[in-house]
Amino acid sequence: MIGNHPYVKWAIECIENYIKYGRKIEIKEDLPEELLIKKSACFVSLHTMDGDLRGCIGTIEPIYDNLAIEIRENAIAAATRDYRFTPLTAEELDNIEVSVDVLSEPEYIESVDELDPNIYGVIVVSGFKKGVLLPALDGVDTAEEQIRIAKLKAGIYSEPYEIYRFTVERYF
Known part of the structure; x- marks a missing residue:
């Protein structure tokens, strides 16, 4: 696993300890x-x-x-409980890059x-449904595309929704 920033090194240590030994590091x-x-x-993104x-x-x-x-x-959850992927294995650890985004x-x-997908992440909310998309993602070039993806993630289709924006400090 690769990462130079102290936040990322901490995330990596947490993931490795959990994957190899099945426990959360203190x-x-x-x-x-x-x-x-x-x-x-x-x-935490892998x-x-x-x-x-x-x-x-x-x-x-928070x-x-x-x-x-x-x-x-979040590091352990990203490695083991993201429903889109099988849990990370010990064999994969050397081939994973980690980043940590701290949100405003x-x-x-x-x-x-009021959005710029390169600067702001977005949260769309309709009742109990919430969709989130981080900023500066490859292939997301417009605010409209950002909203579309966040709504899809939340299962928001034709119902009214609110929009929130946030910035991140991204660490590698």
Whole structure:
């Protein structure tokens, strides 16, 4: 697994420990201080060396006490519980790239005109249905396409919906 940023190294350590030994690693005192004190939503994405998505799980609001736990839980989930993929195997670990996206607070917007798919991620909400799409994804070049994909992920078709946008700090 490849990653240079401390957030990504932590995600990799969590994934490797879980895949190899079946247990969650404890929060370590030598992690960067902001991981221990900051509370933020995040996504962890796994890609093959060819660039294909291999898993992606995240939160749009912080769930855990700090970013270290948020990353750990989402990293393990991305590796083992993304319904689109079989769980990652130990044999695959050396051929996976990991990224961590730390999300800003979602902001309600009135119109798709307030989006730029290279800058903003999007959340669409209709009742209990929610669809999320991260920003700066290959093949997603327009705000309309971004909304279409997020609605599809949520199962939102003809019903009314609200749009929220957010930015990310992406780490590799």
